[in-house]
Structure formats: C-alpha cells, structure tokens
Amino acid sequence: MFVPISQIENLNQFKKEIFNGKIYVFEKSKITSQLVDQIKKKIGIDYSGELEKLHHLSNCEEISTHLVAKLKNTEIFKNLFYEFLHSINFLQGESYWDKFVVRVAPAKNKFKYREASRIGVHRDTWGTNIHQQINWWAPISSIEETNTMVFFPDYFDRPVKNSTGSWDLNIYLENRKKGDFSYPSAPELLDKLPENVRILPVTIKPGEILCFSGSHLHSSSKHKSENTRFSYEIRTVCQDDLDSKNEAPNIDCELKWQFPKIFRNMKDNSPMKITS
Numbered sequence: 001m002f003v004p005i006s007q008i009e010n011l012n013q014f015k016k017e018i019f020n021g022k023i024y025v026f027e028k029s030k031i032t033s034q035l036v037d038q039i040k041k042k043i044g045i046d047y048s049g050e051l052e053k054l055h056h057l058s059n060c061e062e063i064s065t066h067l068v069a070k071l072k073n074t075e076i077f078k079n080l081f082y083e084f085l086h087s088i089n090f091l092q093g094e095s096y097w098d099k100f101v102v103r104v105a106p107a108k109n110k111f112k113y114r115e116a117s118r119i120g121v122h123r124d125t126w127g128t129n130i131h132q133q134i135n136w137w138a139p140i141s142s143i144e145e146t147n148t149m150v151f152f153p154d155y156f157d158r159p160v161k162n163s164t165g166s167w168d169l170n171i172y173l174e175n176r177k178k179g180d181f182s183y184p185s186a187p188e189l190l191d192k193l194p195e196n197v198r199i200l201p202v203t204i205k206p207g208e209i210l211c212f213s214g215s216h217l218h219s220s221s222k223h224k225s226e227n228t229r230f231s232y233e234i235r236t237v238c239q240d241d242l243d244s245k246n247e248a249p250n251i252d253c254e255l256k257w258q259f260p261k262i263f264r265n266m267k268d269n270s271p272m273k274i275t276s
C-alpha cells in the first residue's frame, strides 16, 4: 500500500494516482536528512533529551506546546522542503502550501493542545473542501505502531457520517486567534468505525516522507505507547489541478464553501484563490 519512490517521472500520472488513493513514500535523501537534522537542532535549543522520552518530564505538555508554536513555519524548514519538492520534480507551475507544522504526539493520549496531541479520525479535506489537496507527513523521531499515524484505506471512497454540514473554519480561526481551542479544529466523525475496520499504520523512518491525498480517512493511533512521537507535516495544492479539476472524489464533505485561505503561493506568499 505504501509505494516507495525517489523521484516523480510523470507528474500528471503521479497526481492522478494520488487522487485515486495511492500512498507514496519518498526515500531518504540528503535534503530530507538535512531537514530532519535542522528540526532536531531547533528542538535541541529548548529540549536536549531523547525525543521519544519527552513524556517522562512532568512539564512535557508545556514543552510540547511551546515547541510546536515556536517551530511553526520556520523559514529554514520551508526552504529545505521547497528544495525537496523541487528535487523530486513536483514543482511545475504555481504551487501553494499551508504552514509547515512540527507536531508532537504524546505517549499517552491526554494532551489538550491540538498540535501537541493525538488526533481523531478525519479527512483533511473536511476542513477545506479542496479536493486537490496533497498531504506530506514525515517522522522526526523513530515511530512505532502504537504511536503513529494510521489510515483507514477502505474508506477512501466510502462515505462516513461527519460534521462537515455544520462546521465553519472561520469560527475556528477566530477562536484560535483569541487562544480559545474549544471549537473543534476540524469537522469530526459522527459514527464509530466498525470494530474490524482495516487499519494501516505508518512505520516509515526519519528522512522518509509520506505523500497522500488529503481525502484519505486517517487518525493518530489510539494505543498507549512508550514513545512520544515528533513528526512534521505540510499540505500543498497545485494551480494546474485547480484549473483542470484534477482531484480526489468528494464522497462525504458537506461544507457549503471552500476555504482556500490557509494556502499561500510558495514563491510570493500571495493567497490562493479559487475561481469557479
């Protein structure tokens, strides 16, 4: 299910496959290793212990929250990620991205702060209604099946009950500005998935990068773990795909609007616009 790749031969074909649910893993390279090293170096300024053992500290939640906020959209990380996208032949025409986020998933599932917590079952496209969205996700510390990201591959094209009919990104962003995290950061699953649902845990290594459609149903794993997980993520949209409606199928998102405003042009930082 996770298909290894080092470089994109045919970008249209590659994206067509992504929008059909294929999940790629880009192999470790000099640039991706540099990126992991840079992130670790910046983390090291505030926390010099083993990343996987952060939860042993009594103030681990404060440290996680501080690190996530401090490292968000760090210029050198974005520059290296841009270099990576260029090196794999992904950049053709105008491209957009949201913020580069370093995330901390604690060993125990109890933190409150969204980006320093484990996340429930969702599709990223439930938050934006933009089905051309491609997600990039990569571990910084070593991950294990009990604390990683998991896919529910059979639900890529099968609808699930969710709260997209009533959720509003603008309300979430307004509240977040005021430091209020009580409004859900994204629409939520309203039904439980069946007990025997097929689960695909991600066990890639630091330096490797996962690439998948933002329409995939996924979550953090629910188990107790002995490891705190550090990972990074970013989402991209290509203008070509917006223009030619190259996209994943929308099977259960009922948002009335699209929310392009989290995406910015990679070159000049101008906001992404959607014309229909």
Ligand SMILES: [Fe+2]
Pocket (backbone or CB within 6 Å): 122, 123, 124, 218
């Ligand atoms: Fe997600």
